[in-house]
Structure formats: C-alpha cells, structure tokens
Amino acid sequence: MLRRLRERAGNPRMLHVGTSATVASDGDRAARRQAAADVATKLFGVAVPPENVVDETLRRAIQVPSPTTAEGLRAAVDAPLPAETSSAFSGDPLAAWVEETFGVELEDSRLIRRRPITFAGGVGRLSEASGLPVAACSEKLRSLLALGNRLRTEAGEPVFAFRLHQFLAAGGTVYATWESSATGFLGLEGEYYAPHGGDRLLYPLVFCRECGQEYYLVARSERDGGRVTPRLPFLDDENEDAQVKPGYLAMQEEDLWSDADVSELPDFWFEYRRGNPCLKQAYQAHVPVRLSVRPDNGVAERGAPSSVEGWFQPQPFLLCLRCGAAYDRTERNDFRKLTRLSHTCRSTATTLVNSSAIVQLREDPQVPTEARKVLSFTDNRQDASLQAGHFNDFILVALVRAALFRAHRCWTTPTSLRPSSGLSRSTRAPTPSHLPHSGQGGGRTKTPCRGSWSIGSTRTCGAAGASSSPIWSSADC
DSSP states (O other): OHHHHHHHHTOTTOOOOOOOSOOOOSSOHHHHHHHHHHHHHHHHSSOOOGGGOOOOOOOOSOOSOOOOSHHHHHHHHHSOOOOSSHHHHHTOHHHHHHIIIIIEEEETTEEEEOOOOOHHHHHHHHHHHHOOOHHHHHHHHHHHHHHHHHOBOTTSOBTTOOOOOOOOOOOOOOEEESSOTTTOOEESSOOSBOSSSSSOBEEEEEEETTTOOEEEEEEEEOGGGOEEEEOOSOTTOOOOOTTEEEEEEEEOOSSOOOGGGGGGSOGGGEEEETTEEEEOGGGGGGSOEEEEEOTTSBEEOTTOTTOEEEEEEESSOOBOTTTOOBOOTTOOOGGGTEEOTTOOOHHHHHHHHHHHHHHHHHHOTTSOGGGOOOOOOOSOHHHHHHHHHHHHHHHHHHHHHHHHHHHHHGGGSGGGSOGGGOEESSOOOSOOTTSTTOOSSOOOOSOOSTTEEEETTEEEETTTOOOSSOOOOGGGO
16 A cells, blocks of 8 residues: 555655554664564565664663662562652662563663563562562562552553563363262363372363253263263264264253153154154164263163263264254264364454453452553454454343343242233243254253243243343333
8 A cells, every 4th residue: 555655646755654563572773673674664665774763762760779789689678668659669679670670671771671571480580689488579579560550650651560461372171070060070181080099080071052061072882881981072083983982971960851851852853653753763863861870981770879870962962951952963063063161263252351351340449440441453454343243242142141130130029020021931932943053943842941031932041042022121120
C-alpha cells in the first residue's frame, strides 16, 4: 500500500515514519539499529539508513544508588518498607537494587532494558548477594513490587510498572484411576500405574462435548476372564487384535444408566417389525454393557469387594449416557463427539482466559474501575473478526444460561413462576432432534443432566443447550 501511494503521489522524496512495539534485542546498539533499518527498508521499499532509527531513551525511577556490598543489601532488606509516597519510594536502596536487577542496565553510558528474568530468579540473586534466606527475600520483594505498583508518578503512571509475561500452552491429557471420586487419583502425567505404589492403573479421560461427562479410554480383552486396560490417549486409536475391543467406560454414578434404560435408546437404533420396535442388528453391539472392574484392571463379579461398576461402549462412540447425545454408525470419527483436556480451539481458549481475567479484575478492589478491562492485539483482521464474533456468541449464550438459572432459582415457590410461561418439570421433548449431533431421530427422554428443563417443545440443558423459545425476565418471577 505504501509503495502504491508513493507511485500515485509521484513524490520520490516522500518520508516514511513507522513505529514498532517489537524491538531487536540481540547485539549492541549499532546491531539493533541496523536490524530495524533492514526491516524498514524491506517494508517501505526505500533505503532507510541505521542512523535514522530512533530507539527509546530511558530514565531511572529511583534516585539513589543500589547497595554494592552484602552488608548494605542485608540492611536494605531488613529495613521496613518505605512510606507510601513516591518521594520516599524513590529514595529506597532496595528499590534501586530491584530496578537494576529487573528493569534497566547500562550499555555505553546509556540505559537500556534488561533482559526479563523470572521472579524466582530475582529472589535467588537477592538471597545469594545478601546471604539472607530465600523465604525472607521472596516476601520482601513481593511487598516492595506491590508497593511500587500502587504508587503513582506525577504523570499518573506506576513507579514500578512491571509486566508479567504468562505463556499459555495447551494442556495434556488427564489420567484417573478406576475408583470413586472420593478415593481416586487424578493426574496429568501419562504413567501406567498410579503413584505411591500399588497396582492401580491410570486411564486417560475424555469428555462429552455436549455435557462434559467423563469416559475412560479402555481396551476390553476377552482373555483370562476379561481385563480392562488403559489405551493410548488418542480417540482414533487403531486396534489389530480381534480379541481386544477398544472403547469407553463410564463410571456408574448418580443413576447414570441402568438395564431398564435400554428402551430409551435413540429412536433410529430401532426398526419396527409387525408394529413392535426391535433393535437393529448393527447397533446391538453398542448397547452399554454393565461391568464391575477392579482398580487393577480385572473384571469381577457384580458387587465384588473393591470393584466399581461402570458401563462399557465399544468404539466408535455412539451415545452419551448422561445427556443422551446420539450418533449414527457412519460417524466413526470420535473427535467431534469427545474431547481431551487439551482439545480446545484458540478462539474458545482466548474467550475463556479473557473472561476469567475480567472476573478477577472486578473482584480486586485495588484495581480502579476504569482499569478493569483487557486489551488484545492481533496481526490479522480475519482473526480479529472471528474472535469478536466468538466473544459476542459467548455473551449471548451466557445471557441465556443466566436467564435459565434465574428461572430455576425462582422455582423455590410453586407460584413464583407464571403458569403461562409453559415451563413444566415433567414435560420433556420426546424427540430432541434439534440438539447438536442428535442423529436421525430422538434420544433419551428422561432427564439428561442436572438443571434440565423443557420450554414448550424444546429441551434445554443448563450445561450445554439453549432454548429457542423467548426467555423470560426477572419480572416474571
């Protein structure tokens, strides 16, 4: 665009001015200016000499020198915190040491930014230089940095406006033992056995994308009386042994499923013969099977000591036992049905991280009201547009769920909700084909999860769904 503008203007002496929030940090000052000039030359299409690069000029916030001896540094650490004024803080020797350690350094008689270090690294340097315990140095540094961040200069900026860099990486797979939630073990390390000895196996967990119900990734063997072993944390794990069935195991908790629920399998799993519903042969192998499994992977008799009951389903995953989400046999890819702990899209992760930051800012009384916001940068217009749409959709979903929660809470008194709203505790959608991934027909008609309601003919799950009916306001309660 700049090159086209220069060509249209016909002015060969047009000046180009650019700014960058990212500066080169390798080499001396001349090398850094040369690197910036090279980038500007490629960007603008004209020669930009290094002497035309204007780098930043820094000045100290603390006006006293840093202690140079161990005795002076120990005295600075043992001394009480300075008074909560800018003048007192700018005259504190320990604050001068903090500024030189974390903030600036001299290069050819000029102040430049020091390479960032971790807080733990700074504590270690202070402890080593002063000879004081690490705990005492850590507590003093925290207090001093917090005080410097609260104090303001004449320009209204923090005296120590330190920045915290947090790199968010995708999580891994969560592993759990086949035990009740009260006694079981959860971890992120992909080991075969649970720590602290014993023969308890660790199974990878996956979660239903609709309601969050957890499932253990297992391989069921018919040898030696039946064994249930962990399989690799991949939803598309291939199996070459005909006597081993890869599948999913759900723990029997809170009346998750029962043998009587077979009649509540999805409608499209059945066909009618002489007017009577019969389960299709292709789906007979996918009916949940009750198993009693010991933590050491052995299949035991029902009610055997140390065993926990669960429901086994072979791969591919066709039915969630909690919310009733059903899938056709042609949908063999389980990735769109189940998710691991780390399978989160970038837009979703950004929305949740920023929402969590906003909530914490609102709960922090030390943050001014006008500062309780998050500023995000992106270098792509399409990414920005996608993220904005994701934020808007997230807000709408949150408003719908808040309205449902409000209605649920107002139900404490039978007369607190207007009968004309059409809400009933007993009415359920017999064929919830509107739900995502509901397949060719209906699913279960009993309560899919806690907080499930029906508005008109639409089933609404407080954990994963939204109603298409008008949402009532608090005035209806």
